Structures are given as structure tokens and as C-alpha cells.
Amino acid sequence: MAQYSVYRPWAAESRGGLDQLRREMDSLFNRYTGAPATGRSRGVYPAVNLYETADAYTLTAELPGVDAGDIHISLKGSTISLQGERKIEYESQADASLHRRERQAGTFHRAFELPVAIDADKVEAGHRNGVLMLRMPKSPEHQPRRIAVQAS
């Protein structure tokens, strides 16, 4: 069964308050444990970062070794979802023995609800060096507008 969860990390109360609190807790925790500070949600693959600019959201996901054809991206309303499978096949290496196995294979499914609607027709997806990058322009009503100031 694929893992499925919708993240709303930017819900109104989390933009400043909870997120800030979480970062401070992480930092306090890490000061005592020496663990690196990350906001990763445990057990969820792939790890995703989201960024915002004035006119778009950009999502990046680390998916090394996953073929573009094995990544399915869908958009419903303001929810973007990624699903697919990471395949690692050593069956062809019949005469080889496996000494160490750290890389994992399997299926994945993640979904993210974006703060505002996006322009579905203008979403661009790229996949380079094992990193998926999705650029999702905000819908026209959420685009910044330049207001001309007229001299009187």
C-alpha cells in the first residue's frame, strides 16, 4: 500500500508561529543530540522541498535513479501529487554477490496542498541529475500586479 498524506505546512497558524516553534525545538534538540536539523517527515519518500516566489511555487524532490517515465505527477485543485516507483534491478548480475545494500527500491506517493490555486496549464516538470523539479505558476488572480502610478 502506497503511503499517502497531504501536507499543509503553510496553514495560516504555521507560517510564523508553529513553524518557528518547531525550528526552535529542533535546534534545541539538536544541540543536545548532535543530530542534524531537518524538517523531514519520517518514513515519507521522497524528501521534498518547496519554495515560493512572487509568481510561482517550486517543488524539488530527490529521486536518484528513478526514470522520468516512472514518476507520475497529477494536479487536482491546488493539490499536487507525485507517485511512482523506484526500481533497482540486479537480477541481470546473476554471477554477482551483493556485499552491501543501502539503496532502497519501492513505490512512493506524496501529495501537497498549495496555499493558492495554480495555473495547471503552465506547470513545468524537469528531471535532472536525479532531482525532480516542478515549477507551478500561481493562477492569474494570485499573480503580483504592477500598478502604474499616474502623475497628476
Place this chain on the structure above:
Amino acid sequence: MTESQALQAREKQELEGEGARPGPVFRPDIDILERPDAYLIYADLPGADENSVDVRFEKGILTLDAQLATSPEPSWEPLHTEYRVGTYHREFRLSEDIDPDGVTARMNNGVLELQLSKSAARQPRSIPIQAG
């Protein structure tokens, strides 16, 4: 082939004491296979391209280093961060003799694929015995 299982995320492992490099340094996940004639090593290096990868084999120790080809642009405001980016470093000892000239490396979709040929087995040599 067994049914696919859902992937579990693993925390990137950050290395300590790599002070000579700027920014965080991560330990990539690797698989190591051994064939009769070679070792095959696969390392996950998301974000690194073939020009940024440095592989060295010296005194039985294989060292991998890689830089990121691209980073988030400064104008992007982070909304949600689950992974950090940085350079990659890993080294390990290989037990058998490797032919230093028999190392090939290529990058495929963020995965480094290394093939290290074993040095030609010491061929049993027959020593002619000369009649005295």
C-alpha cells in the same frame, strides 16, 4: 520479482569533521556488488552531475566526492524543507587488489555507477626444470 513495497525515507547522514569544505557534507547511500572479475558500486548522488564527481583509488581506499550542479536560487523563499543540500563524501576500503587502470565511472540520473576491475589473478606459472 516480489511485490513492491512502499519506500521508507532515510535521514541523510551528515558527516562531522569535514571542515575543509563549505556547507554540509552528506554520506551517500551505496550498493556494492562483487563479480568474479570486478566490483560494481552504485552511489546515490542526487543533484550532482558527471563533471562534479571525483573518484580516487589509492592504497586500497576508494574515495568519492561530489558537488551539486545546481542549488536553490536565492530568490526562492523556502516554504517547507525536508532535505538539505550539500556536497557528498564517502570512502571505504576494498579488500581485493583493484587494477588502477581498470576503473570506469559514469553518472546515470543522479546515480554514480563504478566498475572496478580486479587485477589479473596471479597466474600460476610453471617453472621449467632443467636437467643438470
